[in-house]
Amino acid sequence: MLAAATLCLTAAKTNAQGTNTPAAAGKPAAKADDLFPDPVIVKGTGIEIRQSRLDEAIASVKSGAVSRGEEITPAQMPLLQKQVFDNLLMNQLLAAKATDADKAKGKEEGDKRFDLIKKRASSEETLVKQLKALGLTEDTLHARLIEEAIPQAVLRSKVTITDEQAKKYYEDHPGDFEEPEMVRASHVLIMTTDPRTGKSLSPDDLKTKRKQIEDLLKRARAGEDFEKLAKDYSEDPGSKDKGGVYTFPRGQMVAPFEAAAFSLKTNQISDVVTTSYGYHIIKLLEKIPAKKYELTKVNTDIKDYLAKQEIDKMAPDLYASLRKEAQVEILDPHLKALVDTDASTGFPSSNKSAPK
Numbered sequence: 001m002l003a004a005a006t007l008c009l010t011a012a013k014t015n016a017q018g019t020n021t022p023a024a025a026g027k028p029a030a031k032a033d034d035l036f037p038d039p040v041i042v043k044g045t046g047i048e049i050r051q052s053r054l055d056e057a058i059a060s061v062k063s064g065a066v067s068r069g070e071e072i073t074p075a076q077m078p079l080l081q082k083q084v085f086d087n088l089l090m091n092q093l094l095a096a097k098a099t100d101a102d103k104a105k106g107k108e109e110g111d112k113r114f115d116l117i118k119k120r121a122s123s124e125e126t127l128v129k130q131l132k133a134l135g136l137t138e139d140t141l142h143a144r145l146i147e148e149a150i151p152q153a154v155l156r157s158k159v160t161i162t163d164e165q166a167k168k169y170y171e172d173h174p175g176d177f178e179e180p181e182m183v184r185a186s187h188v189l190i191m192t193t194d195p196r197t198g199k200s201l202s203p204d205d206l207k208t209k210r211k212q213i214e215d216l217l218k219r220a221r222a223g224e225d226f227e228k229l230a231k232d233y234s235e236d237p238g239s240k241d242k243g244g245v246y247t248f249p250r251g252q253m254v255a256p257f258e259a260a261a262f263s264l265k266t267n268q269i270s271d272v273v274t275t276s277y278g279y280h281i282i283k284l285l286e287k288i289p290a291k292k293y294e295l296t297k298v299n300t301d302i303k304d305y306l307a308k309q310e311i312d313k314m315a316p317d318l319y320a321s322l323r324k325e326a327q328v329e330i331l332d333p334h335l336k337a338l339v340d341t342d343a344s345t346g347f348p349s350s351n352k353s354a355p356k
Helices: 002-016 021-025 053-065 074-095 102-120 124-133 139-154 162-172 204-219 226-233 255-263 295-327 333-340
Strands: 042-046 045-049 182-191 243-250 278-288
Touching: 045 053, 045 074, 053 074, 053 124, 074 139, 074 295, 074 333, 102 124, 102 139, 124 139, 139 295, 162 295, 182 204, 182 226, 182 255, 204 226, 204 278, 255 278
Parallel strands: none
Antiparallel strands: 042 045, 182 243, 182 278
């Protein structure tokens, strides 16, 4: 940016004196690539990684950590950089091996993940803000999800899990496929603390808030649309845009809220419930009995889970083999030194929690 500003100031001064700058200097105008270089830092057969792509991937991981309230210390940065690099390179190496079938499966999975993210977002505006904080747009996120899914499709094609293996896992892990009793409930929250400081409101403000929740309770019991009341008046940012709706088992909510929700009958509205968050009114929409998933319902999920375990086992050797085959060269000295300090791969585990 300093170099660009200097060029602009120099040009302005020379032009003010009536001189044709390029001709007088006898040099071509500076190019954007010269001012903001984006060198190739890794190359190999069918692959190429530029500095900007690695920077973007690292920034995305760091932004994700910040959004979760996690801190990445300076001491952790070398390992993070190595892991991000290994993941990026592995994906490129795998993508170079992708068949048309792998690409089709990757696109299908990427589309599915993108639709799920949009569905889970409380609103389009919220999603856009969240992505902007990560330096992404909806289009770039969609493209990245497909880009990441294609290498996974290549890996998945290398592993076969039989129905017998899936059945054995199902029988050996019965607790993994049990779902406890849950409730689906809508609530309106009127907060009794200052959202900026977390401190309790003054007695007068608490009295005003109490009257507000009691008025809303009267309106709800008089037949007004409960979910519309939640959208219009609730101060719970996590559920307001969804009509105040949560689905949850025991043990997830604060005790007074949970006790009230599980004690209600379907379509019954609670009295005012006081928690550390404030005043609530709750409407029970549905009680969902405890159940165990049948094998036929979870067979595919089990196979995917077992396949990920097998992929994790073979990933380090596969990564080394693909790097050698593609004759990968790390052109950036700092990055090469960082990668060479540890011969083991930083390729992240794809192992997730047990399927349900």
